Amino acid sequence: MDVLLTVNGQQHRLDLDIRVTLLDALRERLGLTGTKKGCDQGQCGACTVLVGGRRVLSCFILAATVDGEVTTIEGLAGEGDPLHPMQQAFLDCDAFQCGYCTPGQILSAIACVQEGHAESEDEIHEYMSGNLCRCAAYPKIVEAVQRAKPLMQVQAKESD
Amino acid sequence: MRPFSLETADDLAEALRLGAQENAAGAHVRAPMQYLAGGTNLLDLMKLDVMRPERLVNINGLQRQYGMIEADGAGLTLGALARMSAVADDPVVRRDYRVLSDALRLAASQQLRNMASLAGNVLQRTRCNYFRDTSWGACNKREPGSGCAAMEGVNRRLAVLGVSDRCIANYPGDFANALAALGAEVTVLDGAGGTRTLPFEELHRLPGDTPHIETNLKPGELITGFRVPAGPWTRRSLYLKIRDRESFDFALTSAAVALDLGDDGTVREARIGIGGLVAKPWRSHEAEAALRGRRLDEASAAEAAEAAFADAVVHSETAFKPELGRRTLVRALLEAARLTI
Numbered sequence: 001m002d003v004l005l006t007v008n009g010q011q012h013r014l015d016l017d018i019r020v021t022l023l024d025a026l027r028e029r030l031g032l033t034g035t036k037k038g039c040d041q042g043q044c045g046a047c048t049v050l051v052g053g054r055r056v057l058s059c060f061i062l063a064a065t066v067d068g069e070v071t072t073i074e075g076l077a078g079e080g081d082p083l084h085p086m087q088q089a090f091l092d093c094d095a096f097q098c099g100y101c102t103p104g105q106i107l108s109a110i111a112c113v114q115e116g117h118a119e120s121e122d123e124i125h126e127y128m129s130g131n132l133c134r135c136a137a138y139p140k141i142v143e144a145v146q147r148a149k150p151l152m153q154v155q156a157k158e159s160d
Numbered sequence: 161m162r163p164f165s166l167e168t169a170d171d172l173a174e175a176l177r178l179g180a181q182e183n184a185a186g187a188h189v190r191a192p193m194q195y196l197a198g199g200t201n202l203l204d205l206m207k208l209d210v211m212r213p214e215r216l217v218n219i220n221g222l223q224r225q226y227g228m229i230e231a232d233g234a235g236l237t238l239g240a241l242a243r244m245s246a247v248a249d250d251p252v253v254r255r256d257y258r259v260l261s262d263a264l265r266l267a268a269s270q271q272l273r274n275m276a277s278l279a280g281n282v283l284q285r286t287r288c289n290y291f292r293d294t295s296w297g298a299c300n301k302r303e304p305g306s307g308c309a310a311m312e313g314v315n316r317r318l319a320v321l322g323v324s325d326r327c328i329a330n331y332p333g334d335f336a337n338a339l340a341a342l343g344a345e346v347t348v349l350d351g352a353g354g355t356r357t358l359p360f361e362e363l364h365r366l367p368g369d370t371p372h373i374e375t376n377l378k379p380g381e382l383i384t385g386f387r388v389p390a391g392p393w394t395r396r397s398l399y400l401k402i403r404d405r406e407s408f409d410f411a412l413t414s415a416a417v418a419l420d421l422g423d424d425g426t427v428r429e430a431r432i433g434i435g436g437l438v439a440k441p442w443r444s445h446e447a448e449a450a451l452r453g454r455r456l457d458e459a460s461a462a463e464a465a466e467a468a469f470a471d472a473v474v475h476s477e478t479a480f481k482p483e484l485g486r487r488t489l490v491r492a493l494l495e496a497a498r499l500t501i
Contacts, residue, residue: 129407130269
């Protein structure tokens with residue numbers, strides 16, 4: 001099946017089996033391996049990407065039905081550009097150990113702030129609960145979200 | 161995943177025409193045609209080889225028409241394709257129909273809530289391991305007549321109300337219990353373009369002798385929305401969910417409660433739904449009747465909870481559940497009575 005995908009601002013035309021998920025199309029066909037396959041069952045959040053600015057699980061979307069522009073971890077900052085404030089905050093706060101869940105955590109955290117669901121520590125816990133971290137870096141992930149939030153808000157104001 | 165064909169319906173007539181080509185008897189778990197909305201349950205079960213549709217009809221193009229969240233004096237209208245997160249966060253739903261917002265917010269994760277449609281959420285299938293794992297031969301829901309491995313197996317998370325000797329699978333959702341409690345109606349379109357409305361309580365069936373037929377939808381029928389009647393109880397309402405994990409987990413027990421209280425704390429009207437440990441979305445008319453006209457306190461709440469679980473049937477690992485369910489309901493009622501509205 002002929003499928004048109006816009007990923008990180010670039011259009012791709014792919015000939016895909018109808019069964020291919022967005023996750024597999026990103027990793028196996030576009031070489032964007034930053035998006036991780038954890039459980040492939042919607043239970044871990046490692047495959048989180050943004051579609052049309054909303055966080056979704058790419059393991060549960062058929063590539064042929066994607067409606068909107070896809071943003072993956074590779075699309076947050078161009079080569080040579082400064083990192084996205086959330087990426088920088090994860091580094092600064094040491095918010096990971098093995099790093100496997102991190103791309104999904106970062107995309108989810110960006111959406112969490114943009115949705116307005118990062119108003120308190122409790123709310124961050126609740127609204128980041130779809131992203132599991134087997135290394136249990138949770139306290140530092142919460143710290144990173146809190147650190148990035150005002151920086152994202154400044155950036156959003158500047159681009160207005 | 162097995163091969164299937166994918167068709168896209170951009171309008172309702174097309175969706176119904178494509179859906180009407182369905183000719184299996186009843187809304188069987190393994191019906192050959194499935195409508196695709198959020199896909200969070202369907203694609204999961206297709207990957208697990210539990211569901212094996214030959215045709216998918218993608219109805220996401222209908223979201224503009226059937227994604228509404230509209231409240232007026234008579235009630236709340238929710239489109240079948242409204243996303244769970246949108247309804248959970250809607251300020252009017254949060255204020256005037258809190259139990260609906262709570263039930264949605266406490267379900268799944270934000271990623272899944274962004275994807276899942278209301279109708280898909282309502283129709284989600286049990287999490288019973290013996291249903292989801294096809295290496296088990298015995299599952300009457302998946303393979304009619306094959307038996308039930310859960311009866312003597314790992315059944316801690318399964319149902320104690322509404323079960324039969326063929327199936328003890330629990331209905332895993334939350335939102336549906338709140339819809340049942342509030343006496344909602346479902347609007348359904350058939351293949352010929354006709355509309356029918358049925359009480360939400362009659363959408364799902366008890367397992368009985370045919371646990372593989374889960375709803376009263378006919379082949380090719382499409383849910384277009386839900387209507388929740390207004391009432392003086394919808395504001396004083398909440399959803400309490402008890403889970404093994406603090407978040408992002410299915411309920412062990414849950415209670416959807418809505419109360420209309422007199423100035424002296426007398427219950428004029430109570431609406432009560434029970435979840436986590438029932439075979440289908442559940443409204444406890446018995447618990448409501450036990451409270452009507454009584455002052456709401458711990459004693460009357462406990463009597464209502466007794467009434468709600470009077471018919472509980474436990475299996476090897478579920479003996480603890482009726483008591484946990486009763487306590488969940490008592491706490492939910494007492495917390496609802498204390499709400500400032």
